[in-house]
Amino acid sequence: MSDKSEVLEDVKNLLEYAKTLGMTEVAAAEAQSMEVSKDTSSDHKIVNTGEAAGANSLQDINDTIGDCKRCKLCDGRNKIVFGVGDPNADIMFIGEGPGRDEDKQGEPFVGRAGKLLTKIINAMGFERKDVYIANIVKCRPPNNRNPEPDEVETCIPFLIKQAELIKPKVIVCLGSVATQNLLNTESKISALRGNFQKWQGIPVMPTYHPAFLLRNSNMKKPVWEDMQKVMKKLSA
Numbered sequence: 001m002s003d004k005s006e007v008l009e010d011v012k013n014l015l016e017y018a019k020t021l022g023m024t025e026v027a028a029a030e031a032q033s034m035e036v037s038k039d040t041s042s043d044h045k046i047v048n049t050g051e052a053a054g055a056n057s058l059q060d061i062n063d064t065i066g067d068c069k070r071c072k073l074c075d076g077r078n079k080i081v082f083g084v085g086d087p088n089a090d091i092m093f094i095g096e097g098p099g100r101d102e103d104k105q106g107e108p109f110v111g112r113a114g115k116l117l118t119k120i121i122n123a124m125g126f127e128r129k130d131v132y133i134a135n136i137v138k139c140r141p142p143n144n145r146n147p148e149p150d151e152v153e154t155c156i157p158f159l160i161k162q163a164e165l166i167k168p169k170v171i172v173c174l175g176s177v178a179t180q181n182l183l184n185t186e187s188k189i190s191a192l193r194g195n196f197q198k199w200q201g202i203p204v205m206p207t208y209h210p211a212f213l214l215r216n217s218n219m220k221k222p223v224w225e226d227m228q229k230v231m232k233k234l235s236a
């Protein structure tokens with residue numbers, strides 16, 4: 001694709017996403033003058049990546065995971081959802097755990113919420129293959145309940161090793177489960193979203209989960225503002 005058609009494609013994606021937010025006008029100047037909020041450090045537990053510690057590639061981590069039976073989520077799962085995208089991505093999106101569609105296909109964020117996440121990614125000027133997408137846990141919790149502490153404790157070392165190898169410039173945590181478990185905080189997502197936190201020196205932007213946006217479309221605008229801060233951070 002030529003530079004010009006890439007730009008036009010990006011603008012089209014951005015306008016399509018803006019339309020889903022109910023916007024009828026685009027205020028370009030506002031986006032440019034938006035302040036990036038000051039980074040705030042957040043405590044995070046140093047998790048021992050255990051079995052994955054020696055992994056030199058994402059494939060090594062996947063091989064270590066194998067046909068995992070380390071926690072009770074293996075009982076109901078169909079496919080392990082490892083993560084997808086560019087192993088050298090600048091942005092890593094972290095969700096909570098696979099849902100029904102993800103469990104069937106073995107790929108994160110492919111259901112309704114995933115389609116909205118893809119729109120957001122496109123509106124930021126990226127394709128899914130340009131970013132990396134993963135979850136706190138790699139197997140579907142029954143009835144889409146939140147993952148339990150023992151499940152997170154078992155699975156999160158693999159995600160952490162993925163993030164350590166990818167070394168993204170920014171991590172976006174989608175929703176409270178991703179945010180609270182990555183940052184080891186009990187603070188509410190409503191309090192944290194929109195402000196950069198830090199994890200292992202990497203800026204982390206907590207924002208609302210796309211599934212929440214499907215039920216609360218008035219929250220799409222704040223999420224878009226969060227993503228604009230992410231884009232500004234990437235271009236800094």
Ligand code: URA
Nearest residue numbers: 095096097098108109
């Ligand atoms: N919700 C998530 O948190 N992750 C997925 O992969 C799909 C839905």
